[in-house]
Each structure stands twice: as structure tokens, then as C-alpha cells.
Amino acid sequence: MKLVHVPLRVAIGAFFLNSGLSKRTLEGEAAEGLHGMATGAVPQxxxxxxxxxxxxxxxxxxAIGAxxxxxxxxxxxxxxxxxxxxSGLMQLYVKTPGLREPxxxxxxxxxxxxAKDAWLVGAGLTLLLDDLTHRRHRRLHH
Known part of the structure; x- marks a missing residue:
């Protein structure tokens, strides 16, 4: 991991770990509400x-947080x-009625x-592209 990735990875990772751990015991109406919203966007x-x-x-x-x-x-x-x-969250955003202006x-x-979770796509693509271009650059110069 590049040193410049550490702040981004730790900040987002901690957020994901907290979010995932808080859902461990989610059941009943809370689970039904979450499931209902998700199935509206992804029927599968x-x-x-x-x-x-x-x-x-x-x-x-x-898993993502860790x-x-x-x-x-x-x-x-x-x-x-x-x-x-x-991207899954953006699909939810685009397909769920009432989340966007007409x-x-x-x-x-x-x-x-x-909608604010669009930053996850941007951060993920930044990590992916930076790592891939960094590897390519190392191969070309070594």
C-alpha cells in the first residue's frame, strides 16, 4: 500500500467496519425496510x-472495511x-422513486x-487507477 493511500483507506475502512458491525444484529422491521429498498432497485x-x-x-x-x-x-x-x-448504492439511488428530483x-x-455515497465510487476508482498506473510505471522503469 502506498503511503498516500493510508488516510483514505483508514478513514473509509473505519466507517465501513462501524457500519457493518452495527448491522450484525439487524432484524425485524429494520431489516425489512433495508431489504425492501434494496429489492426495489435490485429485484434479484x-x-x-x-x-x-x-x-x-x-x-x-x-469485509470491505477490513x-x-x-x-x-x-x-x-x-x-x-x-x-x-x-455502484450498487448508486443503482439504488437512481432506481428508487423519491430520491431524485423529477x-x-x-x-x-x-x-x-x-446520493452522497457517490464518493465511494470515486474513492474506489482512485485507489484502483492509482495502483494500476503505479504498477505499470514501475514495470516500465525497472
Whole structure:
């Protein structure tokens, strides 16, 4: 891991670990609400029960968070995971009614908490591209 990646990876990793750990025991109405919103954007998630989905989301967030803070996992790999997770949230944002202004990508008040997660895609792609271009540069100059 490059030293310049440390602040980004630790900050986002800590956030993901906290979020994932807080969802470990999510059940009942809370899990149903989360599952309902997700299945509206990604119908394939209906194959999971709300409690299964909450656990899967919890495990995914903990895995991404841990991968971000562990220094020997390549930034390209964690960047790819982060960008994929963020892309899923952007799909949720685009497909969920009421989160965007009509005929626009601008968020409504209800959409701001999801729209702001666009930074996950940007941060993930930055880690991925920087790591890949850095590796290519090293190969060309050594």
C-alpha cells in the first residue's frame, strides 16, 4: 500500500467496519425496510429473506472495511470492491422513486443520504487507477 493511500483507506475502512458491525444484529422491521429498498432497485435480492440480506450486507461491509485497513491487500483490489459497492448504492439511488428530483440526477432531501455515497465510487476508482498506473510505471522503469 502506498503511503498516500493510508488516510483514505483508514478513514473509509473505519466507517465501513462501524457500519457493518452495527448491522450484525439487524432484524425485524429494520431489516425489512433495508431489504425492501434494496429489492426495489435490485429485484434479484428478493431471493434472500430480510434477515439474510441484513447479514449479507453486514458481512460485506465488514469485509470491505477490513480489506481497506489491512496494508498488504493491494489498493487496486480494495478499490475495485469499494467502487462495486458504491455502484450498487448508486443503482439504488437512481432506481428508487423519491430520491431524485423529477427528470434529474439532483437528489431530493430523502435522496441526499444515498446520493452522497457517490464518493465511494470515486474513492474506489482512485485507489484502483492509482495502483494500476503505479504498477505499470514501475514495470516500465525497472
Amino acid at each position: 435480492l428478493r431471493r434472500f429473506s430480510p434477515n439474510q440480506f441484513a447479514k449479507l450486507l453486514s458481512y460485506s461491509e465488514v 480489506a481497506l485497513v489491512v496494508p498488504f491487500i493491494p489498493s487496486a483490489l480494495v478499490g475495485l470492491g469499494l467502487a462495486a459497492f458504491g 427528470n434529474s440526477l439532483r437528489p431530493t432531501q430523502q435522496g441526499v443520504p444515498i
